[in-house]
């Protein structure tokens with residue numbers, strides 16, 4: 001379907017981006033990107049092997065001296081140009097992202113692409129505001145200050161659910177702080193990471209500062225994480241793979257940033273605006289066909305509102321228009337692949353044995369059958385310890401459970417291994433404030449669920465990982481802090497020397 005986005009033509013030179021140009025992978029293995037809406041081939045390319053990863057790391061290493069020595073103003077100017085170039089390619093980026101992921105064009109045009117451009121503008125500004133926190137004569141005899149320095153070559157690994165935004169979240173703070181980077185996107189979805197890197201070159205960011213290797217996790221991913229010339233690993237993906245990445249990174253003593261899975265609760269107290277909560281639950285559960293680490297997955301609704309919430313949420317889900325991502329009027333596209341669709345369906349099929357499937361629970365029939373589609377699905381009355389409540393399904397599935405007292409609601413919200421995001425719905429300021437304090441998650445929304453913004457951090461608690469993407473907090477991941485201490489006394493025998501020799 002070359003008219004959707006001409007991927008084969010655009011990446012005829014290969015799907016690796018090393019030292020400012022596209023090259024072919026040398027692993028000897030090819031991969032085919034498939035349009036999940038149609039099942040048709042989009043791009044067949046050679047995957048990266050160890051030699052390609054080594055070449056990309058060498059390019060990043062060679063670029064580090066120059067890029068890290070650029071002034072903050074120079075890096076900022078380059079990032080401002082980068083944002084402008086991206087804006088010029090907005091439609092291409094949106095179409096490529098819709099094609100490889102199955103996202104409706106309205107989502108990529110209104111969310112993925114503008115969010116990425118805004119992130120780029122944000123880091124263009126933030127690049128000039130990197131600061132050490134303190135300088136002074138703390139000991140009396142010395143002047144101390146703090147230097148905030150880049151770490152070196154960053155090796156990043158990204159998932160397939162938001163390929164463009166994940167590339168941006170990894171690459172931008174790293175390079176704004178003076179690092180260089182090698183990013184491995186998921187092999188299913190390489191197109192927009194490659195377009196992003198090409199735009200960086202077009203904006204005048206030096207060759208080697210941004211490199212992309214597109215290969216499998218086992219081959220290219222582990223090579224990158226374990227590479228001795230890579231100083232830091234930043235990973236976004238599932239908790240299971242994150243554990244493996246941590247093992248490999250730890251063996252080579254690397255700085256580690258892990259953004260992992262989620263199972264976000266949506267807590268609806270009995271004074272909430274029911275219509276707002278139901279709308280928020282459906283939008284929060286179905287965005288990106290539910291393949292969102294912060295998606296609303298578990299709605300806990302206080303008993304007096306429970307049945308009305310179930311009925312209203314199911315009715316709203318039935319209004320969502322499932323269809324071709326490129327067709328006007330589509331609200332919900334397919335999942336990223338047939339494998340992912342079948343995985344989601346198997347969760348729902350097992351749940352029929354212990355819970356109530358209120359709506360959905362099947363793939364749509366007719367002309368959508370060839371795509372990886374699944375209908376918006378609501379499951380009620382599952383037990384708290386059941387797998388649909390505890391495990392990340394990563395599809396358009398919302399589970400609803402009742403609760404009685406406020407204590408119970410907060411406890412249930414916290415009762416999974418994850419802690420990425422949560423929301424509470426109430427008009428009572430004390431309940432809202434309590435939820436923000438007591439829910440263990442990296443983000444808590446009040447009376448909304450999903451919005452993110454460049455100025456604010458994103459990252460997990462508990463098994464959802466550690467470290468922050470976006471905002472100035474991400475600089476804590478991508479910089480290291482050096483204490484510099486000057487002697488101010490010019491005395492040969494300093495008072496503290498008596499601990500080693502002499503008495504005074």
Ligand code: NAD
Nearest residue numbers: 158159160185186217221222237238241259260261262293
């Ligand atoms: P995944 O963990 O299967 O894969 C993520 C990346 O890791 C891919 O690029 C993959 O090729 C690579 N990989 C796989 N095995 C590897 C290995 N042994 N060594 C190195 N790299 C390896 O995740 P996915 O299915 O692509 O994405 C969905 C997951 O990502 C969900 O769990 C979701 O919650 C999570 N996610 C989290 C955030 C966040 O900010 N916390 C954001 C988006 C997605």
